[in-house]
Amino acid sequence: MVNIKVAQTAGFCFGVRIAVDMAKKAGEQLGHAYTNGPIIHNKQVVSYLESLGVKELQDYSQLKPGETVIIRSHGVPPETERKLKSMNINVLDATCPFVKKVHDKVRQLVEEGYFVVIIGEEGHPEVIGTLGHLKEVNGQGVVVENFEDLVKKVPKRNKIGVVAQTTQSEDFFREAVGYLAENTEELKVFNTICDATSVRQEDVKKLAPTVDVMIIIGGKHSGNTQRLAQISKALNPNTYHIETADELQKEWFEGKENIGVSAGASTPDWIINQVVEKIKQLKGVYT
Numbered sequence: 684m685v686n687i688k689v690a691q692t693a694g695f696c697f698g699v700r701i702a703v704d705m706a707k708k709a710g711e712q713l714g715h716a717y718t719n720g721p722i723i724h725n726k727q728v729v730s731y732l733e734s735l736g737v738k739e740l741q742d743y744s745q746l747k748p749g750e751t752v753i754i755r756s757h758g759v760p761p762e763t764e765r766k767l768k769s770m771n772i773n774v775l776d777a778t779c780p781f782v783k784k785v786h787d788k789v790r791q792l793v794e795e796g797y798f799v800v801i802i803g804e805e806g807h808p809e810v811i812g813t814l815g816h817l818k819e820v821n822g823q824g825v826v827v828e829n830f831e832d833l834v835k836k837v838p839k840r841n842k843i844g845v846v847a848q849t850t851q852s853e854d855f856f857r858e859a860v861g862y863l864a865e866n867t868e869e870l871k872v873f874n875t876i877c878d879a880t881s882v883r884q885e886d887v888k889k890l891a892p893t894v895d896v897m898i899i900i901g902g903k904h905s906g907n908t909q910r911l912a913q914i915s916k917a918l919n920p921n922t923y924h925i926e927t928a929d930e931l932q933k934e935w936f937e938g939k940e941n942i943g944v945s946a947g948a949s950t951p952d953w954i955i956n957q958v959v960e961k962i963k964q965l966k967g968v969y970t
């Protein structure tokens with residue numbers, strides 16, 4: 684008897700839902716719009732939006748005055764928004780409110796005289812946007828991805844302020860804050876990891892050890908999905924990270940009855956449902 688448990692929090696977070704709905708509406712109403720990069724890290728959703736006329740912007744030279752650009756949930760540096768507006772582009776801002784909070788906190792820390800440590804991935808679009816806000820207020824700071832970065836990149840300063848990329852791992856965030864607390868006179872910390880991420884991570888921590896196989900669904904380049912897969916793998920070696928139901932393999936489920944499923948914040952419900960149906964098919968369950 685196969686038992687498939689789908690994590691309650693699997694799938695779209697509210698920030699992604701806002702961005703995808705905005706892009707969908709722009710496609711339906713205008714028939715033509717751009718997004719500044721893939722609107723989310725999910726190829727299937729991006730292809731669907733392309734079918735509505737919403738395409739990824741490749742180059743600013745493509746743009747004509749009056750055209751529409753949707754800023755995705757990751758946000759952008761302020762200078763990008765200014766540039767678009769100066770070109771008479773209609774800018775639809777789908778920056779997630781949690782990401783805007785990171786920008787606000789960075790600005791606050793700079794105003795209060797802190798050197799800013801951003802716990803996140805160098806080169807990630809969200810972090811590029813955050814660094815843009817840091818630069819805008821003439822702040823100083825670094826991005827740290829791992830413990831080695833902390834030791835090497837964070838200079839000796841009396842006042843250090845910390846924020847996190849919204850999709851960072853809670854575990855590394857705590858470790859980094861602990862290290863900085865021991866090595867800094869004054870530390871101010873804003874835990875800007877969004878609830879959508881931490882709640883999904885907690886759900887996976889609970890579910891993974893209780894099942895025989897864990898399936899994590901989401902874009903291979905999606906940071907929050909990758910982290911769900913890492914957390915799950917550490918607790919259950921039979922963890923597989925897939926993008927679509929086509930990647931499921933029958934042998935993963937042989938002799939296994941309890942199957943857990945979760946999905947990153949950029950995975951739509953229809954892909955989760957397809958995966959569940961395919962698992963049932965592979966296990967010979969007919970509904």
Ligand code: SF4
Nearest residue numbers: 696698779781849877
């Ligand atoms: S993961 Fe969090 S920060 Fe990112 S879009 Fe979703 S709600 Fe916003």
